[in-house]
Amino acid sequence: GDSVTQMEGPVTLSEEAFLTINCTYTATGYPSLFWYVQYPGEGLQLLLKATKADDKGSNKGFEATYRKETTSFHLEKGSVQVSDSAVYFCALSGSSNTGKLIFGQGTTLQVKP
Amino acid sequence: GAVVSQHPSWVICKSGTSVKIECRSLDFQATTMFWYRQFPKQSLMLMATSNEGSKATYEQGVEKDKFLINHASLTLSTLTVTSAHPEDSSFYICSARDAVQPQHFGDGTRLSIL
Numbered sequence: 001g002d003s004v005t006q007m008e009g010p011v012t013l014s015e016e017a018f019l020t021i022n023c024t025y026t027a028t029g030y031p032s033l034f035w036y037v038q039y040p041g042e043g044l045q046l047l048l049k050a051t052k053a054d055d056k057g058s059n060k061g062f063e064a065t066y067r068k069e070t071t072s073f074h075l076e077k078g079s080v081q082v083s084d085s086a087v088y089f090c091a092l093s094g095s096s097n098t099g100k101l102i103f104g105q106g107t108t109l110q111v112k113p
Numbered sequence: 114g115a116v117v118s119q120h121p122s123w124v125i126c127k128s129g130t131s132v133k134i135e136c137r138s139l140d141f142q143a144t145t146m147f148w149y150r151q152f153p154k155q156s157l158m159l160m161a162t163s164n165e166g167s168k169a170t171y172e173q174g175v176e177k178d179k180f181l182i183n184h185a186s187l188t189l190s191t192l193t194v195t196s197a198h199p200e201d202s203s204f205y206i207c208s209a210r211d212a213v214q215p216q217h218f219g220d221g222t223r224l225s226i227l
Binding site for chain 1: 117119145147154155156157159162206208210215216217218219220221223
């Protein structure tokens with residue numbers, strides 16, 4: 001079945017460092033791909049998405065490119081801030097259009113001043 | 114942007130009681146709502162998918178008699194944890210979508226059963 005694998009955390013960075021959180025997926029057909037962010041004690045917020053190969057999603061300085069050849073959707077940010085500290089989830093929605101999301105295990109990011 | 118409201122945000126109750134959690138889409142009509150459970154420092158586990166006006170579809174291993182889901186209108190779905198016990202303590206999160214938008218999530222409900 002469909003699945004999502006994220007790099008294990010926690011990832012600890014200094015402020016203004018470059019961030020990469022790896023995400024790879026296994027799916028049949030042409031899934032849509034998402035990154036969600038969860039701040040402590042809260043639900044998930046959609047950070048960015050991409051619906052087809054080579055699409056680049058971007059928001060708040062974060063970017064991710066849908067790479068079908070490597071089945072990846074890595075999250076990047078050029079300069080992280082302390083306020084970016086959160087848990088980041090990569091997810092896919094399969095081509096069956098049920099709307100179900102399959103999540104990766106989440107990666108905790110800690111940014112130190 | 115789309116907003117999903119979940120209530121209550123935190124509930125503590127005695128073992129054996131039933132607890133109802135509400136999930137509302139505030140500015141769009143949610144044809145589908147989802148209920149998730151999240152254990153500490155883990156990912157979200159989909160419990161059930163709820164379409165307005167029809168019975169919820171439960172994921173394998175989720176007890177439908179334990180976790181009652183009602184989606185009576187396009188803006189409201191409820192999850193009732195019946196006869197809750199300490200092992201039901203968890204963080205429950207709902208999400209909602211329509212035909213166009215991706216899932217938007219509520220802020221979650223922390224349920225603690227004593």
